[in-house]
Amino acid sequence: MGIKSFQGARRQQQSTTENVAFKVSDFMSRDLITFKPEQTVESVIQTLIKNKISGGPVVNESNELVGVISEGDCLKQISESRYYNMPMEQHTVENRMIKNVETIDGNMNVFDAANRFLESKIRRFPIVQDGKLVGQISQKDILKAAIELKGQNWK
Template identity: 30%
Template sequence: MEASDIMTRPVVTTTADSPLMDAVVKLTEGGFAGLPVVDEERRVIGMITEVDAIRAAEEVRHAPSVPPSRTVGDVMNRPVEVVSPHTDVNDIAQRMLTDRVRSLPVVDNGVLVGIVSRRDVLRPLVRPDDVVASHVQAVLDAYSAPDRRWTAEVKDRVAVVRGEFVDSPERDVVISLVHTVPGVMDVRVEG
């Protein structure tokens, strides 16, 4: 599997002359760990991360001589580690572990075409049934709180609920609740 198979696109970016506060808004509102800083041709010239933004805010707070109206270019990291669309995902994961980076821009012929985050690297490890099962279990746990009375597994979009029921109306309610979870096509009860 290569970077092009898992990368996120389009990429939210910023420019070196953008106000730092605009980049902070993009980081926080988008839930991004970092933003590539690009030039007019979409070549990556830097990277701004949450850590960079926090560091810049602390500098302003502790050093009155630091101007509060800084630009992205004032605080961005450079040079930037990048990968190509053909970089193996295992190599990307290793770079993330070794270099402690949370995201890597993907460039093709020098131009930004995507970005790979830690979440992108993890996503192929999770099967859709696992995701659905996690949501089903959360619904069941919320309904039976504070005790976990039932367990759920999902295979081929069929939820199997195991556990004891007080009566058949409770069983029917649980089946109805599980049917509300997106991705569940059918529900079986065992126990």
């Protein structure tokens, strides 16, 4: 009688050259809450609170990225409105958003993206393809990718 092995069949490991490139587009969020330039800052604040988010991309009617608005931008508006005793209702996203927006290429490796986050101190990067907003990658998405990829070769 031969010796029986209780070890199951082993999965063949891929070589690192065959591994998936761990692209940003594999981990980015595609279902985004976006804002319009003509929206009021007050409506943005309500959306941020309701959805427990800290900001989001601003797009025009053609879904082209025109800016980003964050909690900080809204706080500045509240502070100035209070200081100058001006009603907030008349202030739009276009007046408060950051227009010069840094983006990330969807084909970038998630580990290179992690370095971009560390260098820039930005919390989220929009991903634009053919002039249109297609997604967004956040620091949290990179952390999720790291956990998901744990145990694989990180090269």
